[in-house]
Amino acid sequence: xxxxxxxxxxxxxxxxxxxxxxxxxxxxxxxxxxxxxxxxxxxxxxxxxxxxxxxxxxxxxxxxxxxxxxxxxxxxxxxxxxxxxxxxxxxxxxxxxxxxxxxxxxxxxxxxxxxxxxxxxxxxxxxxxxxxxxxxxxxxxxxxxxxxxxxxxxxxxxxxxxxxxxxxxxxxxxxxxxxxxxxxxxxxxxxxxxxxxxxxx
Numbered sequence: 001x002x003x004x005x006x007x008x009x010x011x012x013x014x015x016x017x018x019x020x021x022x023x024x025x026x027x028x029x030x031x032x033x034x035x036x037x038x039x040x041x042x043x044x045x046x047x048x049x050x051x052x053x054x055x056x057x058x059x060x061x062x063x064x065x066x067x068x069x070x071x072x073x074x075x076x077x078x079x080x081x082x083x084x085x086x087x088x089x090x091x092x093x094x095x096x097x098x099x100x101x102x103x104x105x106x107x108x109x110x111x112x113x114x115x116x117x118x119x120x121x122x123x124x125x126x127x128x129x130x131x132x133x134x135x136x137x138x139x140x141x142x143x144x145x146x147x148x149x150x151x152x153x154x155x156x157x158x159x160x161x162x163x164x165x166x167x168x169x170x171x172x173x174x175x176x177x178x179x180x181x182x183x184x185x186x187x188x189x190x191x192x193x194x195x196x197x198x199x200x201x
Contacts, residue, residue, distance in 0.1 A: 005051035006069035006104065007076040012037050016045045024196070031166045056097060062142050066097040070104035078193035080186045081109045088113055101137060105189055107182045108135050108146045119144060126175050128185030153177055 011021055015037040021030060040048075054072050057065045069075045071091035079088050092100060092113060100118045108122035108129065122135030129135055134149040157172035165171070174180075180188075 002055050002057075002067075003051050004055050004067055004069060005048070005053055005075060008033075008036075009048045009051060010075060012040065013045055013049050016040055028167060035166050063099060064097050065139065066095060066100045068100065068102050070102060072100070076104070078105060078189050078196075079111075080105060080107065080189055080193075081111065082186055082190050083193070085113060088118070092116060092118060099142075101139070105185070107185055107189075108137070109182075119146075122146065126179075128180045128182050130181060132176060132179050 011025070011033050014021055015033050021033065025033075053075060054066060054068045057067065059065070066072060070077045071079070072095055074091070077091055079091060088111060095116060098115055098117060100116065101121055102118065103121050103123065105120060106123035106126055106128045107120060108127075109120045111118040111120075119137060121137035122129070124134040124136055127133070127135040129148075132153045134151060136147050136149070138145045138147050153176055157176040160176060161169050161172040
């Protein structure tokens with residue numbers, strides 16, 4: 001099994017090591033990150049710190065596939081189906097593989113940039129979609145399928161709410177029982193991305 005690093009992993013390791021997080025991270029995210037770091041042992045931390053930013057799946061009978069969290073060089077840049085091709089090209093312009101699978105924004109989608117296909121797998125635990133459940137990607141040869149798996153939402157929400165996870169009640173209500181739609185998420189994410197990009201579309 002192969003894992004790659006995301007921004008959450010990096011931020012938890014920084015917190016575990018007593019290092020400062022980026023100034024723009026909200027107080028609620030800082031609280032959650034601190035709580036997660038407190039749950040880790042040294043071996044957990046050491047596992048997270050050695051994870052690669054990307055992984056290339058080399059396949060004898062099919063095209064190679066690049067996996068990354070946000071894009072091949074950064075684990076927190078935001079792009080969505082609404083992001084301009086010019087911006088997406090700055091993130092993926094030098095990519096050698098013709099298929100890239102990413103995540104980060106928790107929204108399932110496909111983007112095409114010339115002959116480059118970019119697939120966002122979605123999210124199992126915190127999706128932005130039409131209905132609660134687990135959203136993921138099945139890769140089969142050179143074809144793919146965005147998948148949805150339902151689960152007992154009420155049981156999951158109750159279990160989360162009973163923990164000492166910060167904002168557990170809020171999370172169970174707003175990200176399990178009911179979830180933000182992809183439309184709502186993309187409006188928020190695009191506004192956030194445009195604010196933080198060092199260049200304009």
